Amino acid sequence: MYIKNKKRIFALADCNSFYASCERVFNPKLNNRPVVVLSNNDGCIVARTNEAKELGIKMGEPLFKAKKIIEKYNVKVFSSNYALYGSMSNRVMKILEQSFPNIEIYSIDEAFMEISDLKKIYDYSEYAKKIREIILKWTGIPVSIGIGETKTLAKIANQIAKDNPKINGVFDITKIKNKEKILKKIKVGKIWGIGNKLSKFLIKNNIYNAYEFIKQDNRWVRKNMNVLGLKTKMELNGISCYELENSFKQRKSCCVSRSFGKKITSLKNMREAVSTYISRAAEKIRNEKLVSNNINLYIRTSPFKKVAKEYYSNSVSIPLNFPTNNTIILNKATLLGLNKIFKKGYLYQKAGVILSGLENENSDLNLFEEDDKKKEFLMNAFDFINQKYGNNSVRIASEGIEKKWLMKRSKCSSNFTTNLKDLLVVKC
DNA sequence: TCTGGGGTCCTAGGACCC
DNA sequence: TCTGGGGTCCTAGGACCC
Secondary structure (H helix, E strand, C coil): CCCCCCCCCEEEEEECCHHHHHHHHCCHHHCCCCEEEECHHHCEEEEECHHHHHCCCCCCCEHHHHHHHHHHCCCEEECCCHHHHHHHHHHHHHHHHHHCCCEEEEECCEEEEEHHHCCCCCCHHHHHHHHHHHHHHHHCCCEEEEEECCHHHHHHHHHHHHHCHHHCCEEEHHHCCCCHHHHHCCEHHHCCCCCHHHHHHHHHCCCCEHHHHHCCCHHHHHHHHHHHHHHHHHHHCCCCCCCCCCCCCCCCEEEEEEEEEEEECCHHHHHHHHHHHHHHHHHHHHHCCEEEEEEEEEEEECCCCCCHHHCCEEEEEEEEEEEECCHHHHHHHHHHHHHHHCCCCCCEEEEEEEEECCEECCCCCCCCCHHHHHHHHHHHHHHHHHHHHCCCCEEEHHHCCCCCCCCCCCCCCCCCCCCCCCCEEECC
């Protein structure tokens, strides 16, 4: 509940170069050396240590473009290892949960806290510094903490803490009453909520930094940047528009998509890929006791191809007769959809499925019929075996066996998942 | 032959985030 | 030669209704 006279203060804890830091924990020789971590399929650079940043390697840059610098400076390169990062994230978040009564886990490496909820703590930055030290000591992960009157200001404070190693990883912007000087140093593109497109638009209108942005007329901001732009402006002015959110919020969609390690040309291979993706998606929503009302399937060639006639992208929305999380039903519908959009003669680079219209498994009134009960029983068996013996031990036949199109992952640090031989393939 | 206005609901696409 | 994946939210515009 909002208490009128209470001054609310937010903190944002953000792990520094998270994926790269995780790799360092298990390989201390990499300390002080430039390290980068790649996206799926070894495509882009998604995490860089400070040493790698200083070499001029950019966030999101494709690996092949950074190749020269990487070789010249002997940068250590890792494929992403999400099993490792997930478990490291859990450790960090556990400590934060124990240290703050009210916390929102915002992403794998970030959490917002309402720091003003802490009783008997008068110096927030001293407390934050202490927590930061504990996290470093217990997990090996360096964290920066920003403190501000709103989430957006806490983000900015966090950025300042990161950019200035001298201040020990914690910065409290609430201690600065006149923020003009500090906001003038924040470029519009660095503001949380202002991305590439809006930042270009603002610069075109001679608005270069956060201070210039908050001086704009509300109506102008609302008209050109919609209601979210206006909220961002208010947040920068210290008026909180974004509350802490419950982490058990039910998701609204579930997406599984991958680029292929090798381009797909045949319908047979594409059927394998989309069957695999829809199976994973079905598993995910079963896990959360959800059912879906609609599948969206898309396939495309590489968007970086110069020649227009080599480019093809299409999608199909497949409504389901009744909400379900059954792999067999979802797979059938997906493959029918694929027939509608697959065209021969293209080098396909990526495909994906999105389950939407998600609702609670038991919320609908469609009672199971006898046949459905059998199917549900089969799905339970699927999940049980896959959880026990490793993913993909049992699967539907159309997923295929060879999977020549699987993604590349050539520089992975350590594979914790068991590599059991395929146990079962169910024909249906 | 002439052919309204206002409301709701849904979806695709685009913007943002990490 | 080689360019990630998984989310959310907002809006414009079409479909539909009276």
